[in-house]
Amino acid sequence: MTPAPRPWEVSRRMAAQGLLGITIGQADGGQGGSLMDAVIAIETIASVCPRSADVVQAGNFGPIRVLAEYGSDEQKSRVLSRLLAGEAVIAVAMTEPEAGSAVTDLKTTATPDGDGFRINGSKVFTTHGRYADYLLAYVRYGPGLGGIGSVLIERGMEGFRTGAPVRFLSGEEWVQLYFDDVYVGPENVVLGEGGFRKQIAGFNVERIGNSARSLALGRHAFELAREHALTREQFGRPLCEFQGLQWKFADMKIALDGAELLLYRAACNADRGFPSAEETSIAKAACNKTGFEVASEAMQIMGGAGYSESSLVEYCFRRTRGWMIAGGSPEMMKNRIAEIIFDRRFPQRPPRPAAERA
Ligand SMILES: Cc1cc2nc3c(=O)[nH]c(=O)nc-3n(C[C@H](O)[C@H](O)[C@H](O)COP(=O)(O)OP(=O)(O)OC[C@H]3O[C@@H](n4cnc5c(N)ncnc54)[C@H](O)[C@@H]3O)c2cc1C
Secondary structure, three states: OOOOOOOOOOHHHHHHOOOOOOOOOHHHOOOOOOHHHHHHHHHHHHHHOHHHHHHHHHHHOOHHHHHHHHOOHHHHHHHHHHHHOOOOOEEEEOOEOOEOOOHHHOOOEEEEEOOEEEEEEEEOOOOOOOOOOEEEEEEEOOOOHHHEEEEEEEOOOOOEEEOOOEEOOOOOEEOOEEEEEEEEOHHHEEEOOOOHHHHHHHHHHHHHHHHHHHHHHHHHHHHHHHHHHHHOEEOOEEHHHOHHHHHHHHHHHHHHHHHHHHHHHHHHOOEOOEOOHHHHHHHHHHHHHHHHHHHHHHHHHHHHHHHOOOOHHHHHHHHHHHOOOOOOOHHHHHHHHHHHHHOOOOOOOOOOOHHHHO
């Protein structure tokens, strides 16, 4: 297999400019900034180079944040320092073939072996999974939600292998990850049993980065369509003079500005950099939908030019489509929002038969 291209050539330069670890404390080698600082940074970079924004995502919003918050001092000096320097990449390996939206159904087991654990299971769809140096893998130490925690799996560990690459619509590749009796020492345990809620609190930060990129790519497509509508003439007039298109632009702007305010609310109100589940769910559902719908409308306005590979609008369309699925889909976010509205749980699983409940 040819080596996977690493989109990380720029990561060291970004690290040098203080664009990695923006929300991570200075004592841990970060910049000591706020979540809002990180949102502005990722939005700004995504608006000029979406691929570079992926590096900002991985260096601020993803599993790196979980490691900075819950990792041991030893993990921070051994792993976090490399991530912050742009020398290594970490990915979050959560989704499994049988556990997507129902992530707590995950089956990857961590079985005690001496001081450490043996990991057995498989993961799918992991962003950067093909080449990441470290995986923050969600594992099961025991039954139920309380049995879930996480370990660091390193590339090259015995028993860790990857399957053939598969392409998403966006062009990104993922590989299935297989863990066959991978030994993880105690130094690589991040969160033990009972760690799931902490991991999801950290994952809400990931969702904020995902929301910011959805919005930035939607806005990028909007700007390209705006330029096009100012210059492209049909029926002897620039497109921007047709009211049918003006109203599309007005609707897009209302949606973009509204979603941005929801994103900023979640980021500004974040407690020590961790946004609330409520504000994150609302922001993510709004930003994912808006980013994708605006990219789609921008493509419509640009006609064949927008549908062509020569325009970045088609790229924005494909990338924003993926964020309608990744990291807690808008449907799952709306399930959460409904629970907040009615102040009660709506379990998604079928009720257990009465005989089992007795
Ligand atoms: C671009 C991309 C990047 C990703 N990156 C990562 C990564 O880095 N790490 C990782 O671990 N995973 C990653 N994923 C996986 C992602 O988190 C899952 O795809 C997601 O959780 C949905 O799971 P699923 O694909 O199995 O769909 P399913 O869970 O099978 O859902 C299928 C559809 O049903 C809907 N649905 C499911 N349950 C309900 C419900 N109760 N109510 C209403 N609707 C429901 C879903 O919203 C979806 O539309 C990525 C996915 C994509 C597309």
